[in-house]
Amino acid sequence: MKKFFKFGCLGIIGIVVLFVVIAIATGGNEETVSTGGTGNKSTESSKQESGTKKVDASEQTTDAVGLKIALGEMKVTKDKIQVGINVENTSSKTVSFYPDQGSAVVGDMQLDANLFLTDGQIGGDVNAGVKQDGVIEFLAPDGKSIDVENIKEVKLLLGDVTPDDFSTSKAVEFTVPVK
Structure with missing residues (x-):
């Protein structure tokens, strides 16, 4: 029972860590909308995506x-x-x-x-x-x-x-x- 509990907890912690790593790697702000503030220019090209x-x-x-x-x-x-x-x-x-x-x-x-x-x-x-x-x-x-x-x-x-x-x-x- 102790082994099951130990490996079960480690497995759950491992899955949570994996989800966090994936979220950080794939997440982030890919949007580049300028706020118009000083020194805040858009880095996106003038070419627009379809449907945007x-x-x-x-x-x-x-x-x-x-x-x-x-x-x-x-x-x-x-x-x-x-x-x-x-x-x-x-x-x-x-x-x-x-x-x-x-x-x-x-x-x-x-x-x-x-x-x-x-x-x-x-x-x-x-x-x-x-x-x-x-x-x-x-x-x-x-x-x-x-x-x-x-x-x-x-x-x-x-x-x-x-x-x-x-x-x-x-x-x-x-x-x-x-x-």
């Missing part, structure tokens, strides 16, 4: 309660939309902003951001003078897919920016045309 559209959304900017918010690149595939974003708190107050909990609307479909697939440091409490950038992933609902070829625009609803004293707040929304 890449949009330069760097003209899309806004200021909400002293937080400058700018988009970078946006990549649309049949199962997700990736949006590069950068923020800079130009106010003297800490502000709260959670774009990685926002949503995107394509036609009559809403895609919710996946908090765990967000790449980079973006959102939360942003202290005065701090710059952040990252890539937010909006996933298509189960069983649905995005019609990449016929998409005309993506509406991004990224939530409110609120200062630490809760005196005001402003919703952040972008409508990005897709050509």
Whole structure:
């Protein structure tokens, strides 16, 4: 019984380690969506994959309660939309902003951001003078897919920016045309 238990535990540990090694080896962020931040340029060639559209959304900017918010690149595939974003708190107050909990609307479909697939440091409490950038992933609902070829625009609803004293707040929304 001791031998069985010893080899059983070692076998389970070995399988877990094997899965971790495989996940690390095959995982990683192969996506190269630019956030538009300083020194953050896309390394992907301009040639697009079939069923993929890449949009330069760097003209899309806004200021909400002293937080400058700018988009970078946006990549649309049949199962997700990736949006590069950068923020800079130009106010003297800490502000709260959670774009990685926002949503995107394509036609009559809403895609919710996946908090765990967000790449980079973006959102939360942003202290005065701090710059952040990252890539937010909006996933298509189960069983649905995005019609990449016929998409005309993506509406991004990224939530409110609120200062630490809760005196005001402003919703952040972008409508990005897709050509």
